[in-house]
Amino acid sequence: MNKGLFITFEGGExxxxxxVIKEVAAHLEALGIEVxxxxxxxxxxxxxxxxxxxxxxxxxxxDGRTEALLYAAARxxxxxxxxIPALANDQVVLCDRFIDSSLAYQxxxxxxxMDEVYSMNQFAIDGCMPDMTIFxxxxxxxxxxxxxxxxxxxxxxxxxETNHFHDKVYEGYQILLDKYPNRIVKVNAERTPDKICAExxxxxxxxxxxxxxxx
Numbered sequence: 001m002n003k004g005l006f007i008t009f010e011g012g013e014x015x016x017x018x019x020v021i022k023e024v025a026a027h028l029e030a031l032g033i034e035v036x037x038x039x040x041x042x043x044x045x046x047x048x049x050x051x052x053x054x055x056x057x058x059x060x061x062x063d064g065r066t067e068a069l070l071y072a073a074a075r076x077x078x079x080x081x082x083x084i085p086a087l088a089n090d091q092v093v094l095c096d097r098f099i100d101s102s103l104a105y106q107x108x109x110x111x112x113x114m115d116e117v118y119s120m121n122q123f124a125i126d127g128c129m130p131d132m133t134i135f136x137x138x139x140x141x142x143x144x145x146x147x148x149x150x151x152x153x154x155x156x157x158x159x160x161e162t163n164h165f166h167d168k169v170y171e172g173y174q175i176l177l178d179k180y181p182n183r184i185v186k187v188n189a190e191r192t193p194d195k196i197c198a199e200x201x202x203x204x205x206x207x208x209x210x211x212x213x214x215x
Contacts, residue, residue: 004087005211006128007204008098011136012169013159014143015189016196017096020136023197024204025094033208036086039096041074044081050074055156062157068106068117075099076124084128092208098130100176100184105158108172109165132207133180134200135173136189140166 009017018039025037041051053059054070075098086093099121107117138146144166147159177184187199 004090005092005132005204005208006083006087006095006130007093007207008095008100008130008133009136010097010100010104010133010173010184011138011189012140012143012166012173014146015136015138016146016193017136019193020189020196020200021094021096023193024200027197027201028092028094028204034089034091036082036091036093038078038082038093040078040098040101041071043078043083043095046081047074047078055158057155057157057160059157060160064106064110064112067110068102068112068120071102071106072121072124075102075121079125079128092204095130098133099125100133100135100173103176104169104172108175109168114172114175130183131211132203133184134203135177135184135186136196137173137186138189140170142190 009021011017021037025035028035040047041054042048050070050073054062054067054074083093083095099118102117102121103114106112107114140163144163147153147155177186185203187196187203189196
């Protein structure tokens with residue numbers, strides 16, 4: 001492999017991103033591909049501290065713009081400290097959430113405006129966009145049912161949002177799918193994990209082959 005690849009995973013609450021991304025990372029590493037597995041907000045110390053502030057259930061009074069700005073700040077530090085160096089080392093970066101989460105959650109569901117949140121994040125990412133985004137497609141009803149059935153999962157501030165909010169998030173992702181069809185790939189995440197992982201693995205291998213062919 002001769003080029004780093006930036007792949008992000010998106011989806012609503014309970015989409016199963018964490019499970020799938022770990023399995024995909026293990027598959028790629030077994031093939032001898034160098035992988036960096038990370039998440040947003042988080043991935044590095046500063047961003048993890050911001051994550052704690054954002055997701056703390058106590059912070060129900062947080063303003064929507066404050067929330068969007070905190071995500072952007074965490075994103076910037078995560079990029080410069082972890083993602084960009086990994087790409088420079090020709091590694092495959094698998095990131096649980098990125099800019100599309102801000103567009104769907106804060107831009108659309110919070111009503112701040114997708115264009116406004118996109119502009120804010122352009123300052124943070126400075127043109128560093130994913131090579132491919134995997135959208136884990138699961139309806140809010142199914143996703144939230146998974147969360148409520150998982151007794152070991154800590155409930156965060158976003159889990160406490162209304163069903164209407166989660167419906168708006170899902171609606172926001174549909175808008176993004178239409179807007180960025182060449183970057184975002186939809187994967188049916190209401191199937192068994194093995195079938196989901198098999199499809200995602202194939203999508204990533206196809207992207208790797210495409211990138212290497214161009215180089």
